[in-house]
Each structure stands twice: as C-alpha cells, then as structure tokens.
Amino acid sequence: MKNVQRVKPPSLRALGIDAVNAKDEAISDSGLLPRPVGPPRNDERKFMFEVQVRDSETEARTGITRTGHGIFHTPAFMPVGTQGSVKGLTPRSLEELGSEIILSNAYHLSVRPGIEIIREAGGLHKFMGWKGPILTDSGGYQVFSLSRLRKVTDEGVNFQSHFDGSDIFLSPERVIEIQEALGSDIAMVLDECPPYTQDKKRIQESLALTAQWAKRSKACRRREDQALFGIIQGGIFEELREESLERTVEIDFEGYALGGIFVGEPKEETFKILGRLVPRMPADRPRYLMGAGTPLELLECVAKGLDLFDCVNPTRYGRNGSAFTSKGLVVVRNGKYNRDFKPIDEACRCYTCRNFSRSYLRHLFNCEEMLGPQLVSSHNIYFFLELMKRIRKEIEAGTFSRFKKEFEKQFDPNHR
Numbered sequence: 004m005k006n007v008q009r010v011k012p013p014s015l016r017a018l019g020i021d022a023v024n025a026k027d028e029a030i031s032d033s034g035l036l037p038r039p040v041g042p043p044r045n046d047e048r049k050f051m052f053e054v055q056v057r058d059s060e061t062e063a064r065t066g067i068t069r070t071g072h073g074i075f076h077t078p079a080f081m082p083v084g085t086q087g088s089v090k091g092l093t094p095r096s097l098e099e100l101g102s103e104i105i106l107s108n109a110y111h112l113s114v115r116p117g118i119e120i121i122r123e124a125g126g127l128h129k130f131m132g133w134k135g136p137i138l139t140d141s142g143g144y145q146v147f148s149l150s151r152l153r154k155v156t157d158e159g160v161n162f163q164s165h166f167d168g169s170d171i172f173l174s175p176e177r178v179i180e181i182q183e184a185l186g187s188d189i190a191m192v193l194d195e196c197p198p199y200t201q202d203k204k205r206i207q208e209s210l211a212l213t214a215q216w217a218k219r220s221k222a223c224r225r226r227e228d229q230a231l232f233g234i235i236q237g238g239i240f241e242e243l244r245e246e247s248l249e250r251t252v253e254i255d256f257e258g259y260a261l262g263g264i265f266v267g268e269p270k271e272e273t274f275k276i277l278g279r280l281v282p283r284m285p286a287d288r289p290r291y292l293m294g295a296g297t298p299l300e301l302l303e304c305v306a307k308g309l310d311l312f313d314c315v316n317p318t319r320y321g322r323n324g325s326a327f328t329s330k331g332l333v334v335v336r337n338g339k340y341n342r343d344f345k346p347i348d349e350a351c352r353c354y355t356c357r358n359f360s361r362s363y364l365r366h367l368f369n370c371e372e373m374l375g376p377q378l379v380s381s382h383n384i385y386f387f388l389e390l391m392k393r394i395r396k397e398i399e400a401g402t403f404s405r406f407k408k409e410f411e412k413q414f415d416p417n418h419r
C-alpha cells in the first residue's frame with residue numbers, strides 16, 4: 004500500500020447508494036423490496052463521481068460513478084452499440100461479461116428508427132433491453148468524418164444522411180433534444196471534429212465554434228437525471244488544447260472528454276499532449292478519451308489520468324475473426340490454427356475460451372457461421388473489460404506501473 008494515497012475507502016454510502024446496480028434498482032422499482040433507506044429518490048438519480056484511489060507513480064486513478072441506472076467503476080471501457088446494439092451480443096451477455104456501461108450514438112438512432120419511436124418505447128434503455136448506464140455520443144464525429152455535403156455555420160451543421168441521402172441539420176440544441184428523448188445517462192455536446200491537420204488557424208476556429216456550441220448545449224438542457232459532458236478539442240497544438248480546456252471548464256460540465264485524439268496524428272504527439280493536458284483537467288470530474296482503441300493505448304491513457312474509454316475494436320476485430328490476447332492478436336482464420344485445439348487464450352476464463360478451440364472457431368469462420376463472429380466478439384469484449392478490471396485492481400494495490408510494464412513487454416502488436 005505504500006505507493007498509494009488512499010483518498011477514502013470505497014464508500015458507496017457516501018454516494019447515497021444502497022441498491023448499487025440496475026438489477027437491484029429494477030427490483031426496488033417493482034415494489035418487491037422495501038425502498039432502501041437513504042436520501043430521497045431525486046438525489047439517488049443524480050449523477051455523481053468520486054475518485055477513490057490515486058496511483059503515486061502515474062496519474063492513474065480509480066473512481067466510481069453513479070447514474071440513474073446504476074453505478075460503474077473507472078477506469079472503464081464502454082462497449083460500443085452505435086445502433087442500440089453491441090454487434091453480436093445480447094445485453095444479457097454484456098452483463099455476464101462484466102460490462103457496467105455501454106455507449107450508443109444519438110445521431111444514428113435519430114435517423115433510424117427516429118427518436119419518436121424510442122420515446123414511445125419508453126426510452127433507449129427499454130427499447131434495447133439494457134438496464135445499466137448508457138453514454139450517448141452526439142454523432143458529431145460521424146457527421147464530420149463520414150458524411151458528404153457538409154456546411155458548417157454558427158447555427159449548426161448541414162449534411163446528407165448516411166442512410167438515404169436526405170438533408171439533415173444538426174444544431175447543439177437539436178443534439179441535446181435527441182439525447183434527452185433517448186434518456187441516456189450521459190449525453191455529449193455537439194462538437195466540430197476537424198480531421199488531423201497542421202493548420203493551426205483552422206483548429207483555432209474549430210475550437211472556438213465548439214466552445215460556443217458547448218455553451219448553447221448547456222443552456223438548453225432540461226433533464227436533471229442526465230449528465231452532460233463537454234468536449235475539448237485543439238488538435239496537436241498544446242496551447243490550443245489548453246485554451247479549449249479553459250473555455251470548456253468555464254461552462255462547467257459534469258465531465259470532460261477529449262476529442263480529436265487518435266485521428267491519424269503521430270502517437271508520440273498524442274501522448275505528449277495528454278501528459279500535459281490531462282492533469283490540468285478538473286480532478287473531481289470524469290475524464291473521457293473518445294475512441295481510444297488498442298490495449299496498449301488504453302494502458303498509456305490510464306497512466307495519463309483518463310477514466311473512460313470506448314472503441315469499436317473488440318467487436319470490429321471479432322467480426323473478422325481477430326481475437327485480442329495478452330500476447331497480441333490471434334487471427335483464427337490463419338491456416339496454422341487448422342489443427343490447433345487450444346483455446347484462443349489459455350489464460351482467459353471467458354465462455355468462448357472455456358469451451359471452444361481455435362480450430363473450431365476457424366471452421367466457423369470458414370463456413371461463415373454467425374456463431375463465429377459472436378464467440379470471438381464476446382471473447383474480445385471480455386478481454387477489454389477484464390483488462391480494465393485488472394488495471395483497477397493494480398491501481399488499488401499500488402502496483403499499476405509494474406503491471407503496465409509487464410503487459411507492454413508481453414503484448415506483441417505484430418503477433419498474429
């Protein structure tokens with residue numbers, strides 16, 4: 004314990020939590036259990052974040068976040084369910100794999116099925132059958148990176164729908180309205196996400212627009228049970244990142260995200276900026292790095308002091324038959340696994356690894372059986388969630404740095 008400054012022992016009660024997860028809450032709601040003693044209902048649904056343990060050698064920290072749909076522990080990895088579904092996995096398996104929070108996408112859901120249908124269904128949680136916390140991304144990143152015919156004005160952004168080509172207009176207000184209708188636990192402001200560029204003036208204009216939109220987002224929000232996170236932009240320019248941080252923190256959000264990271268810029272630049280910027284982010288709010296992807300990136304970002312991550316990699320790789328392990332990727336389609344009756348990862352305790360061999364998984368992919376992508380995706384999600392769980396344990400034990408070094412030594416990015 005000597006390397007750890009223990010801020011406080013884990014104290015759910017300090018957060019006013021007795022029924023700690025969504026399942027308990029659902030039972031309480033049905034009236035089967037007496038209502039837990041504690042603060043009034045309104046308070047229990049309020050968003051709250053508490054740092055629990057700080058690592059003394061790095062900026063890493065553990066924390067606990069309470070939402071109206073239960074709690075989650077940080078550092079946390081959020082499986083991505085863009086269309087209201089984490090590809091190939093039922094909400095029940097997500098829960099069994101240990102997922103405490105998932106991410107979905109406001110823009111995509113507003114196009115299909117449309118927010119009226121989700122509102123009528125009783126909100127996104129009910130519609131998709133997931134009882135735990137949900138963070139919705141505004142969809143700004145998708146709009147700016149994928150869509151055609153964009154016209155950005157102070158008002159908002161005009162573009163063509165990725166689905167049917169129809170004209171869509173998104174403003175900061177509209178994006179909040181969509182997310183409030185979805186009823187996610189954490190909403191994100193609309194931000195302008197420029198692609199990686201050395202053009203400082205362009206980034207400066209973009210962060211000014213993002214700050215202006217952030218102010219409007221905060222001004223128009225109505226739901227008290229939904230947290231709103233601001234987004235810090237600024238590209239690879241440290242002073243612009245700082246300016247963006249200052250202007251966003253001034254507006255005062257429940258959490259802060261870093262956008263425009265890992266969008267093609269050199270990684271050394273990224274980590275240099277994170278090293279200086281993250282410690283200046285408010286320590287008492289969750290810090291979310293949008294779209295961080297590989298196990299090594301996650302470890303590095305945790306060491307820099309970030310709490311929340313999301314990435315499509317586990318399911319995207321899973322669909323293609325690539326499995327993450329502590330030694331690197333295992334591409335089950337590879338011919339060399341034809342007669343390999345070992346599991347994907349002998350150290351892994353997931354359902355896939357306890358029951359199926361590389362040879363069988365390879366066979367499933369060769370025959371295009373849909374069980375193949377499901378089993379490998381489920382292993383991958385488990386791998387990411389277990390990695391975060393392990394990271395939290397190591398931070399608590401004061402051994403995070405040692406674990407990080409060992410992991411980095413073992414993990415070979417070129418392993419196939």
Ligand SMILES: [Zn+2]
Nearest residue numbers: 351353356382
């Ligand atoms: Zn496994």
